Amino acid sequence: MAEFDDNEGAGGSRERWEEGTPRPFDPLFDPWDEQEDEPSSRAHDDLFDFAPLEATEEETEWGWSYRPAGDGYPDRHRVPYEERLTELQRRLRSDTVVLPRPESRWTVTARELAETLLLALLIFLAVRASFQNFKVEGASMEPSLQNGEYLIVNKLSYAQLDSGFLDWLPFVGGDSDGPEYLWGRPERGDIIVFAAPTSTSRDFIKRIIGLPGDEIVIDEVTGEVSIGGVVLDEPYIQGKTGCGSACEIDIPAAGSQESFDTCGSSECYFVMGDNRQNSSDSRQGWLVPKENIIGKTFITYWNEGGPELNLAPNHSVGEAEEAKD
Numbered sequence: 001m002a003e004f005d006d007n008e009g010a011g012g013s014r015e016r017w018e019e020g021t022p023r024p025f026d027p028l029f030d031p032w033d034e035q036e037d038e039p040s041s042r043a044h045d046d047l048f049d050f051a052p053l054e055a056t057e058e059e060t061e062w063g064w065s066y067r068p069a070g071d072g073y074p075d076r077h078r079v080p081y082e083e084r085l086t087e088l089q090r091r092l093r094s095d096t097v098v099l100p101r102p103e104s105r106w107t108v109t110a111r112e113l114a115e116t117l118l119l120a121l122l123i124f125l126a127v128r129a130s131f132q133n134f135k136v137e138g139a140s141m142e143p144s145l146q147n148g149e150y151l152i153v154n155k156l157s158y159a160q161l162d163s164g165f166l167d168w169l170p171f172v173g174g175d176s177d178g179p180e181y182l183w184g185r186p187e188r189g190d191i192i193v194f195a196a197p198t199s200t201s202r203d204f205i206k207r208i209i210g211l212p213g214d215e216i217v218i219d220e221v222t223g224e225v226s227i228g229g230v231v232l233d234e235p236y237i238q239g240k241t242g243c244g245s246a247c248e249i250d251i252p253a254a255g256s257q258e259s260f261d262t263c264g265s266s267e268c269y270f271v272m273g274d275n276r277q278n279s280s281d282s283r284q285g286w287l288v289p290k291e292n293i294i295g296k297t298f299i300t301y302w303n304e305g306g307p308e309l310n311l312a313p314n315h316s317v318g319e320a321e322e323a324k325d
Contacts, residue, residue, distance in 0.1 A: 130156050132295065134193055134203065140273035140280065141205060143238050144191070144313040150302035151312055153193050157296035158186055178266075186211070186269060186290070188227075189317040191297040194271075197263070197286045203294065206281050207236075209317070210270025212254035218247045218283075223276070233318045241276040244283025251287065265289030 136149045145151070160179035186192065186208055196204045209225065209232075210216045217226045223240035224231045252259035254267045262268055268287035273279025282288070297312035 130154070131298070134205065136205060139278055140275050142275045144236050144274045145205070145300070146303060149300055151300040152298045153295040154298040155295035157183060158293060159183060186293065189315040191312055191314050192271070193294045193297065194288050195292040195294065197288060197292060206271035206273050208269050209272050210249065210251050212251055212259065212267050212269070214251045214270070216249040216251070216270055218243045220247055236274050236313065236315055238275045239277035242283070245285045263287040263289040265291055
């Protein structure tokens with residue numbers, strides 16, 4: 001028990017206080033005798049490493065048995081009352097976390113609009129490379145196609161591919177003499193659109209009658225067209241077929257030197273309009289090289305001033321003798 005006089009108290013009474021009992025606040029009380037408060041944080045507890053050491057004579061005299069390791073002074077660079085952090089908290093606090101800045105509404109809208117326009121452009125180019133619309137001008141294809149009729153041409157009908165670059169693949173590549181037709185070669189009776197050999201700036205639309213290697217004979221009296229001595233059955237024509245510059249036409253074989261000399265291509269085709277008495281075609285002495293062919297007619301979608309969807313009037317030309325049977 002500790003005793004002390006409190007002469008400044010009321011009536012100068014003597015009071016006894018047990019050791020460890022908190023003393024009421026007194027502004028006149030010696031602050032060095034006040035009891036120390038419990039530290040609000042133990043942030044610096046690990047700054048002192050108290051380890052048992054051999055006491056010196058001075059420590060023994062004053063009753064000390066331990067002393068702090070090191071210099072005994074706290075780290076000045078630490079935050080005095082820093083809270084204890086876990087390893088994960090230290091890592092998160094030490095690393096810099098960068099959050100992406102949200103894009104503005106106008107930026108997102110502009111990007112989506114650009115993507116939409118780009119996609120529309122790609123679709124347009126793909127369709128344009130595969131199909132193309134044409135307008136029939138003139139009466140050379142009547143009665144199959146009328147003047148002013150609109151149609152769509154399939155530009156991939158006679159697409160070619162040289163498979164020679166696949167020779168290194170097993171079971172795929174093979175001996176290739178050149179480009180091969182993917183879907184089919186031009187056939188007799190197909191209505192095609194092509195760049196006119198006499199004027200490449202103009203596009204003509206005619207029907208294929210003669211293929212490479214054919215021998216065509218036109219009977220000027222009857223107007224019958226025969227190939228290799230066989231008369232063709234042509235129910236689609238209008239008028240009588242005249243000879244033009246010659247009544248006998250020999251088409252060079254495909255890939256021959258004569259073919260290149262005649263039309264400048266490995267394949268030459270003989271074409272005529274269905275309106276035989278009003279058509280400028282191969283009867284004037286020219287043949288159509290395969291490179292000039294734009295495509296095969298696919299559908300007609302406008303006729304006589306209004307929409308009308310029909311398949312293009314392509315015909316498989318048969319022989320007249322077979323048609324009679």
